[in-house]
Amino acid sequence: MQPPTYARGLRGLSIATIATITLAFGLTFFYAPLDADQGFIQKIFYLHVPLAIVSLCGFVLGGVFAIAHLRTDDRRYDMRSYVAIHMALIFSVGALITGSIWAKASWGHWWVWNEPTLVSFLIVVLMFATYQPLRFSIEDHERQARYASVFAIVAGAFVPLNFIAVRLAQGLVHPRVLTLTGGHLPGSMRLTFLVSLAGVALLYATLWKYELTAKDARMQLRSLRRTVLSDAAVTPLGRSAAPS
Amino acid sequence: MSVLAVAPALAPGKAAPYVIAAYVIFLALVLTYVTIMAVRLVRAEREVAELRREVQDRDALGGDVEERELETARR
Numbered sequence: 001m002q003p004p005t006y007a008r009g010l011r012g013l014s015i016a017t018i019a020t021i022t023l024a025f026g027l028t029f030f031y032a033p034l035d036a037d038q039g040f041i042q043k044i045f046y047l048h049v050p051l052a053i054v055s056l057c058g059f060v061l062g063g064v065f066a067i068a069h070l071r072t073d074d075r076r077y078d079m080r081s082y083v084a085i086h087m088a089l090i091f092s093v094g095a096l097i098t099g100s101i102w103a104k105a106s107w108g109h110w111w112v113w114n115e116p117t118l119v120s121f122l123i124v125v126l127m128f129a130t131y132q133p134l135r136f137s138i139e140d141h142e143r144q145a146r147y148a149s150v151f152a153i154v155a156g157a158f159v160p161l162n163f164i165a166v167r168l169a170q171g172l173v174h175p176r177v178l179t180l181t182g183g184h185l186p187g188s189m190r191l192t193f194l195v196s197l198a199g200v201a202l203l204y205a206t207l208w209k210y211e212l213t214a215k216d217a218r219m220q221l222r223s224l225r226r227t228v229l230s231d232a233a234v235t236p237l238g239r240s241a242a243p244s
Numbered sequence: 245m246s247v248l249a250v251a252p253a254l255a256p257g258k259a260a261p262y263v264i265a266a267y268v269i270f271l272a273l274v275l276t277y278v279t280i281m282a283v284r285l286v287r288a289e290r291e292v293a294e295l296r297r298e299v300q301d302r303d304a305l306g307g308d309v310e311e312r313e314l315e316t317a318r319r
Contacts, residue, residue: 025267041259044266051270094273098266105262207277214284221291228299 006213010206017206020199024192032192044102046192050200051095052121056159058088058204059128063156066149078145079243081152083211085131087204092125116169120162127155135241145243215242 028046035042065081068074099118100110112118134151138144185193 039259041262043263047266047270090273090277094270097269101262101266101269105259203274210281214281214288217288218284221288221295225291225295228295229302 006209006216010209010213013202013206013209017199017202020195020202024196024199027192027195032189033186035189038106041102041105044098044105046196047200048095048098048102049193050197051091051098053197054200054204055088055091055095056121056124056163057201058084058091058208059124059159060156062088062152063154063159066152066156069145069149070153075145075243078149079212079215081149082135082243083208083215085128085152087208087211089125089128089131090207091200091204092121092128096122096125116166120166124155124159124162127158131155132241136239139239141244219244 024046028043032043032046034040035045062081062085065077065084069077069081099121103112103118104110131148131151135144135148138147
């Protein structure tokens with residue numbers, strides 16, 4: 001039997017993810033020096049920032065797949081867009097929680113409402129949090145896929161615009177460590193950060209592929225059941241936010 | 245006055261619980277996701293087994309009918 005397309009390369013990707021994340025954790029705690037200003041608490045940086053970057057890229061990726069869906073009318077792109085946004089939401093929750101812990105330890109507050117970077121990230125997350133309820137509110141699967149794609153494109157385009165607007169804002173509390181001029185990270189910290197970023201990006205790719213493989217397998221199983229048995233033997237799908 | 249100015253860096257001893265909490269939450273998130281995927285996989289495997297059983301039952305039933313039809317034709 002031909003394996004599902006999504007499962008191809010999944011084992012290698014999983015191994016690479018585990019190896020890279022283990023290496024990143026090792027570098028974080030045993031190689032990267034303590035930050036002169038923040039001390040040990042700065043170790044959260046190697047987790048929080050990659051999570052935030054990868055989740056924002058995931059939202060944009062969802063928009064890119066949505067464009068492909070509207071251009072080709074291929075439902076597989078809708079599935080890819082849905083899973084990309086779904087995974088990005090999980091990663092963004094991770095970024096928010098780790099960021100809050102860092103803020104509490106570093107600034108003495110769990111959240112700072114007058115900090116543009118934090119609030120803008122929260123706005124992006126809340127905006128994408130409406131993606132699933134939007135899908136769920138539309139019963140017809142064709143319309144659901146089309147409307148969700150339009151939403152994903154508009155919201156995905158908002159992410160880089162929002163990022164640029166925040167960069168141009170004044171009075172930042174949130175530190176700027178990554179800039180076009182090279183930033184302020186010394187070599188060992190930069191290497192640790194890049195490995196951590198690669199690890200989190202690989203984790204995102206792996207979980208995205210796992211989710212797609214699982215959804216694809218479930219759809220194939222359902223279709224097989226309908227073919228082998230009869231339509232009556234297959235319980236009808238209720239209203240769902242996930243593509244079907 | 246900025247927030248940073250009123251919040252000095254924590255000593256390593258005091259910062260450790262925060263760092264551990266952040267990494268544990270990250271690992272817990274990943275683990276929760278993997279557990280959900282494992283539960284879904286078990287459910288899918290059960291459905292495949294059920295489908296296989298139903299197909300086998302149907303084939304067995306079909307075979308009996310064919311044998312009876314052949315016997316009737318011979319008579």
